[in-house]
Structure formats: C-alpha cells, structure tokens
Amino acid sequence: MKESNNKYQIKLTEEKLEVNNFINEEFGSSDGSEVIFLGITRDNNFERNVTKLFYESYKDMAIIEIEKIINKIFNKWEISFIKVIHRLGEVLPSELSMILTVKSKHRKESFEASQYFVDELKKTVPIWKKEFFDDGTIWINDKIVE
Amino acid sequence: MIKITIKFFAKIKEDIGHNKIELLLKSPTKVSGVLEIISKDFGIDINSRKNYLYAKNLEYCKTSEILNDNDELAIIPPVSGGML
Numbered sequence: 001m002k003e004s005n006n007k008y009q010i011k012l013t014e015e016k017l018e019v020n021n022f023i024n025e026e027f028g029s030s031d032g033s034e035v036i037f038l039g040i041t042r043d044n045n046f047e048r049n050v051t052k053l054f055y056e057s058y059k060d061m062a063i064i065e066i067e068k069i070i071n072k073i074f075n076k077w078e079i080s081f082i083k084v085i086h087r088l089g090e091v092l093p094s095e096l097s098m099i100l101t102v103k104s105k106h107r108k109e110s111f112e113a114s115q116y117f118v119d120e121l122k123k124t125v126p127i128w129k130k131e132f133f134d135d136g137t138i139w140i141n142d143k144i145v146e
Numbered sequence: 147m148i149k150i151t152i153k154f155f156a157k158i159k160e161d162i163g164h165n166k167i168e169l170l171l172k173s174p175t176k177v178s179g180v181l182e183i184i185s186k187d188f189g190i191d192i193n194s195r196k197n198y199l200y201a202k203n204l205e206y207c208k209t210s211e212i213l214n215d216n217d218e219l220a221i222i223p224p225v226s227g228g229m230l
Contacts, residue, residue: 055227056155056156056159057227058153058155058201058220058222060204061201061204061205061220062227064204064205086227098227121227122225122226122227123225124206124225125225125227126155126201126220126222126225127225127226127227128155128156128157128223128225128226128227129226129227130156139156139157139223139226140226141197141223141224141225141226142156142157142197142223142224142226143197
C-alpha cells in the first residue's frame with residue numbers, strides 16, 4: 001500500500017527495506033536539511049533473545065492515521081517533504097523496520113518533526129508488533145488492563 | 147436485518163481465532179452492544195480489556211457509537227508500531 005503526493009509519501013510493505021535504495025536520491029537545492037531515521041530490529045528485549053518480529057497492520061486505517069500525524073507536522077513546523085516506509089510481516093534482527101526522512105530548509109524543524117513523528121506513530125497508528133523469543137512470544141503493549 | 151463486519155487484529159485475533167466475522171442484527175446497535183454479543187459468542191470479555199480501542203469505518207470511535215448496515219467495526223489492541 002502506498003500513499004503519496006508532492007508533500008509526503010507513505011508506504012507499508014512486506015518487502016525487505018534496503019537503505020541504499022532509499023537514500024540514493026538526488027538532493028534538491030532548496031532544503032538545507034534532511035533527517036533520516038532508521039528503525040533497526042534489535043536481537044534483544046526484556047533481557048531475552050529476540051529471534052524475529054512480526055508486524056501486523058490495519059492498513060487502510062494506518063494510512064489515515066499516519067496522514068493525520070503528517071498534517072499536524074505540516075501545521076507545526078516548516079517542513080517541505082516527509083517520507084515514511086514501515087515494514088510489515090516477518091522482520092529479522094538487524095533488518096530495518098522503518099525508514100523516515102524529513103526535509104526542511106533548516107535542521108531544527110526536521111529534527112523536531114522526526115522525533116514527533118516516531119513518538120506519535122506509537123500512540124495512534126494501528127500497527128502491532130509481535131516479538132518472538134527463544135522461549136515464547138508476546139504482542140508488545142498488549143497486557144490485560146482492567 | 148442489518149449486516150456489520152467486525153475485524154480483529156494482533157492478540158485479539160489470535161484469542162478469537164478469526165480475523166473477520168460478519169454479524170446480522172435486527173436493528174442498529176451500539177458498539178458496546180456488539181462487543182457484548184462477540185464476548186458471549188467467543189467466551190472472551192472484550193469489554194474488560196480497558197486499553198483496547200475501537201474504530202468504525204476506519205475512524206476511532208466510542209463504544210456508544212451506533213453501528214448501521216454495512217458498517218465495519220475494528221477491535222484495536224494497544225498499538226506498537228515503530229521502535230521501542
């Protein structure tokens with residue numbers, strides 16, 4: 001699934017993310033800053049060995065919720081372009097889970113907007129992560145709260 | 147009769163054993179009412195999962211929202227995209 005226009009691009013994909021394919025682009029001359037954030041799958045969490053992750057998504061809604069975050073960013077900072085690619089399906093340690101780039105005229109805006117995006121993504125976007133350990137599995141954040 | 151579709155994801159999908167079900171109802175029903183029906187049918191008390199959210203036709207909604215014919219309800223467990 002892919003949503004894009006001249007201000008942003010969103011892609012949720014089961015394809016392996018290759019950073020070289022992603023950043024090997026021509027740079028424009030109007031922006032002085034491009035912040036690139038790479039989310040890398042760790043091989044450990046909760047002091048346990050992680051063998052793989054599984055990302056699941058409610059894709060249609062995830063795109064809508066990501067667009068809402070992006071619109072807030074455009075309202076809050078002077079940003080010229082945002083691209084986000086989130087991996088779905090099985091992801092192995094050392095593989096990329098997410099690539100985010102934010103372009104702006106000056107660096108402060110793109111740094112702040114990048115931090116904001118990653119923080120907000122974890123609050124509202126219907127993407128779920130299951131971690132596989134040597135001795136079990138867990139859906140992250142899904143603990144029974146009564 | 148009205149027909150609604152209910153989608154499940156992540157842990158609740160595994161607990162229920164389905165990613166999607168269709169429900170026929172006599173009349174428009176609140177999300178909370180539909181949750182009661184599902185909970186009874188599958189023996190899982192969804193209402194007790196206080197950190198779960200719900201979406202009607204791709205938008206987050208309250209459990210007081212009314213579902214009509216052809217609406218889609220999604221049960222949204224706590225999200226966890228991106229990185230820790």
